[in-house]
Amino acid sequence: xxHTLTDEQVRHVARLARLKLADDQVHYxxxxxxxxxxxxxxxAELDVQNVEPMAHPSAITNRFRDDVxxxxxxxxxxxxxxxxxxxPFFKVPKVLGDxxxx
Amino acid sequence: MDVTQTTLTDLRxxxxxxxxxxxxxxxxxxxxxxxxxxxxxxxxxxxxxxAMQQAAAADAGKRPGVLAGVPIAIKDNxxxxxxxxxxxxRMLENFRAPYDATVVAKLEAAGAxxxxxxxxxxxxxxxxxxxxxxxxxxxxxxxxxxxGGSSGGSAxxxxxxxxxxxxxxxxxxxxxxxxxxxxxxGLKPTYGRVSRFGLVAYASSLDQxxxxxxxxxxxxxxxxxxxxxxxxDSTSADAPVPDYLADLDKPIEGLKLGVARQYMxxxxxxxxxxxxxxxxxxYRNLGARIIEVDLPHTEYGxxxxxxxxxxxxxxxxxxxxxxxxxHRTAKPDxxxxxxxxxxxxxxxxxxxxxxxxxxxxxxxGYYDAYYLRALKxxxxxxxxFDKAFEQVDAIICPTTTHPAFRFGEKTDDPLxxxxxxxxxxxxxxxxxxxxxxxxxxSEADGVALxxxxxxxxxxxxxxxxxxxxxxYEACERHGAxxxxxxxG
Numbered sequence: 001x002x003h004t005l006t007d008e009q010v011r012h013v014a015r016l017a018r019l020k021l022a023d024d025q026v027h028y029x030x031x032x033x034x035x036x037x038x039x040x041x042x043x044a045e046l047d048v049q050n051v052e053p054m055a056h057p058s059a060i061t062n063r064f065r066d067d068v069x070x071x072x073x074x075x076x077x078x079x080x081x082x083x084x085x086x087x088p089f090f091k092v093p094k095v096l097g098d099x100x101x102x
Numbered sequence: 103m104d105v106t107q108t109t110l111t112d113l114r115x116x117x118x119x120x121x122x123x124x125x126x127x128x129x130x131x132x133x134x135x136x137x138x139x140x141x142x143x144x145x146x147x148x149x150x151x152x153a154m155q156q157a158a159a160a161d162a163g164k165r166p167g168v169l170a171g172v173p174i175a176i177k178d179n180x181x182x183x184x185x186x187x188x189x190x191x192r193m194l195e196n197f198r199a200p201y202d203a204t205v206v207a208k209l210e211a212a213g214a215x216x217x218x219x220x221x222x223x224x225x226x227x228x229x230x231x232x233x234x235x236x237x238x239x240x241x242x243x244x245x246x247x248x249x250g251g252s253s254g255g256s257a258x259x260x261x262x263x264x265x266x267x268x269x270x271x272x273x274x275x276x277x278x279x280x281x282x283x284x285x286x287x288g289l290k291p292t293y294g295r296v297s298r299f300g301l302v303a304y305a306s307s308l309d310q311x312x313x314x315x316x317x318x319x320x321x322x323x324x325x326x327x328x329x330x331x332x333x334x335d336s337t338s339a340d341a342p343v344p345d346y347l348a349d350l351d352k353p354i355e356g357l358k359l360g361v362a363r364q365y366m367x368x369x370x371x372x373x374x375x376x377x378x379x380x381x382x383x384x385y386r387n388l389g390a391r392i393i394e395v396d397l398p399h400t401e402y403g404x405x406x407x408x409x410x411x412x413x414x415x416x417x418x419x420x421x422x423x424x425x426x427x428x429h430r431t432a433k434p435d436x437x438x439x440x441x442x443x444x445x446x447x448x449x450x451x452x453x454x455x456x457x458x459x460x461x462x463x464x465x466x467g468y469y470d471a472y473y474l475r476a477l478k479x480x481x482x483x484x485x486x487f488d489k490a491f492e493q494v495d496a497i498i499c500p501t502t503t504h505p506a507f508r509f510g511e512k513t514d515d516p517l518x519x520x521x522x523x524x525x526x527x528x529x530x531x532x533x534x535x536x537x538x539x540x541x542x543x544s545e546a547d548g549v550a551l552x553x554x555x556x557x558x559x560x561x562x563x564x565x566x567x568x569x570x571x572x573x574y575e576a577c578e579r580h581g582a583x584x585x586x587x588x589x590g
Binding site for chain 2: 005009010013014015016017018019020021029032033035036037039040042043044045046048051052053054055056057058060062063065073077078080081082083084090092093094095
């Protein structure tokens, strides 16, 4: 396990998390995240080889509702908070062609 | 009767018997908010007109219920069709929820008057209430100090008598810690006991809604209103709900109370250590057996918690994309830039930190070492509690190591801030209930700062836990002391 996050790693994580960071922020976060991860390395002290991971505190497994139609939110209600909409659509920049970006 | 200086239960009874009207009570609380909230910053929004209408309706008998006409506040990460649901974030500054959270609907159905929505650390991430995009909340006992987070606004609203009771949410201590630092009662129910539908998600396997109140009885009354199965929350527990008030004043015979060495450490401020020792003594005098229990994995809780919580946060907060709702950047280069710039502009630093931590913990090559390992340690922590609860009814410990700290003291050192949660996070990892109640004060330089004690119990043991808390409260009335604020 590595304790220290490089600026490059922070840029990579920020890209995965879809967060645009300014250059000065990259180094600031690298230092802070490194300190936290250094502390988290404590977890390596424990032998957990035969321990079952616990993702959830209750024993509930998939709970399904009856397969009957219900009334969803109206288009209007769904679009009401959209920063940019052309009912019944959300508007986004061009995705195909030159707009992909990724 | 001074309506703002009484308990929820007494005010409720006074309104029911027409000794006072809901209109008088609501007006009195609104006036107090107007007088003090500029300094304290407990509220993000106050619904004056709506609250007065609801009060009038209650007085006309049109809002019956166990909380008929009583003014309540709710944390601003609970969705409501009235007002906005901001999570104290620029991201949701203008968000109007299309539905009410189940707990909000239940309060309304019980006849409560909702005064307003309270300030929090952005998206419930923080331990000091300094991370709100709309300004900090101040501790009424000393306004240079933090109220604790993330439900700081809800704790202060009760501590400073700006509402009769309130709702908060607790992911790693966000109800119990501000309750302790502000000198009120805060209850984090068992995971699944209260519906999370309409609570804006931070870490879904840890989040739980719960009440703040001036005493244990008021907290039990609030739990009676909000507890229960909800088909809209697939993690809600389909189990009967007892009446938490029924035997509340009946002391528990043969109470066995656990004390764990791991919680009585040198890290505790001397005043905190003294107050907890005194509380243990009080229980002994009440006939409780004090039994030493071992919680050997306690010290790994923070590390496990911050991996689990941030991993879940990174996933939950992916929904803020600048497309469906929330903040959107003005001139994006392309679609990816729309996401990345909107999120960078909308989220504050603590939220960004946690999203990145979680993204890192879940990323290829690190998943096993961080996230998966944290889930295994989570199991060990739960098993510690399971073993302890074979011997005792509840565990008593401090809620926090120290009384309230000063603003800015830990803001640049996230790790120091995270370590604050040392006594509260394991309760969420295990999904068990925990209650914090006042157990004394730290007195220095003419300032009194409240100290909180925490009682932890096995899953679904709220009734017993509240009775245990009530036993103490009935003989040691630290919660009756109120902060003195400028202007009264």
